[in-house]
Amino acid sequence: MFEFRSLTKYAAAVALGATAFASTAAAEVTIRVQSVIPAKADEVFMLEDFAADVKALTNGEVIIEVLPAGAVVGVRETLDAVDSGLIEGGFAWTHYWSGKHPAAMLFGSPVAGAGVGIDNIAFVSWFQYGGGKELYDQLWEEMGVNVKGFMLQPVGPEALGWFKEPIASMEDFRKYRFRTPPGIPGQTYKDIGVASVAMGGGDILPALEKGTIDAAEWCCPKPDSVFGFQKVLKHYYLQGLHQVVVNADLYINGDVYDSLTPMQQKAMEVAANASLSKSMSYRIYENGKALKDLVENHGVILHDTPADYFSEYMAAAKASLEKNAEENEFFAKVWQSQKDFAEIAVPFWAGAQTSNANLGRAFADTLKN
Structure with missing residues (x-):
């Protein structure tokens, strides 16, 4: 009986040690994610919040290390570096890769609400319940890249932008060299006669200061x-x-x-879904x-x-x-x-949002008095 109990204790100790070793080994999974924007940007703050959720949900097994723009490769090489494994992860806006496939715009920045009135909240509805996620997963195959994507941070509508002087019409607008996002949203500005200049986020303020561009979004x-456009x-x-x-x-x-x-994969999915909501609230x-x-x-x-x-x-x-x-x-x-x-979805959502917008504007007008 003594020998059996001793053997049992020994087996338990071995099993406990093996479990501890496996846990320790799993804790060494580190994913370096290079951002395309400076570390002080709000998007990076929210990315680090997502990383903290992944770490907590995996009991510290998966560590996402956020690297600033340019840490390993240039901004334009980010997706290619992820594809090749030079870096484990990247963080950007998917429409940045419209040169690889035009449909990237429909996931990263569907121009003019995809032309059908989809706002950021409705877009998340399409992504999660309207078939968008399955198409998003297919996008990487269409691009021919070895990538798993996660949507994290929907925002909108974005501001038209910043100008040196007031613009009263499109005639005024066309006088300026205007920073726009790449892909179809920027091309659409060119189509209406605006001198559109596409560039990454980190390049905008220096370009304004040097006079390379006159206006920006x-x-x-x-x-x-945070970028300092007001300066x-x-x-x-x-x-x-x-x-x-x-x-x-x-x-x-x-x-x-x-x-x-x-x-661990499920933890990343759960953290990404949480990020979709938290980023809008933030x-x-x-x-x-x-x-x-x-x-x-x-x-x-x-x-x-x-108008x-x-x-x-x-x-x-x-x-x-x-x-x-x-x-x-x-x-x-x-x-x-x-x-x-x-x-x-849009007839319902637009109608409901009209009530919300009118109520909000009425309150905002009282603050001007």
Whole structure:
């Protein structure tokens, strides 16, 4: 009996040691994620929040290490570096890779709400329940890259942007060299005669300071203020169509993702779904605080966007969407999915949001008195 108990204790000790060793080994999974923007940006703050959730959900087994833009490769090489395994992960906006496939825009920045009135909240609905996620997973196959993508940070609508002088019409707008996002949203500006210049986030403020560009858009009040646009430009226009919704995404090398356990993969999925909600919640409050600060403490003048912008940009966006759908089968498939979703969801959502917008504007007007 004594020998049996001793053997049992020994077996238990061995099993405990093996479990501890396995846990220790699992804890060494580190995924380096290079961002395309500076470390101080709000998007990076939210990415680090996502990383903290992944670490907690995996009991410290998966560590996501966020690297700043340019740490290993240039911004434009980010996705290729993830594909090749040079870095384990990348963080950017999927429309940055429209040169690899035009449908990337429909996931990263569906121009003018995909032409069917999809805002950031409706976009998440399409992604999670309207077939978007399955098409998103297919996108990487269409691009021919070894990548697993996660949507993390929907935001919108983005501001039209910052200008040196007030613009009363599209005629005024066309006088400026204007930073835009890459891909179809930026091309649509060119189609209506705006001197569109595509560049990464980290290059915008230096370009404004040097006079390479005269006006710019980036995102919304908080990210814009973090970048420091108010130091150079003072005229700010909130309403824009180029990115009614835009998403910052995480890319993981496919082999690295496949090496994770099913539990670790599920943890990343759960953390990503949480990020979709948390990023929108964070943005509303932070943008509100930032806009108040910009106007009250930095001399920023808030303007309404000229009416002719909306008609010109919307018509050009629709033409661009139709052209790309004619030329690319997968683009057409994704856009049709968004249109089918919008046919069902947008009449309800737009009607409901009209009440919310009118109520909010009525309250905001009382603050001006």
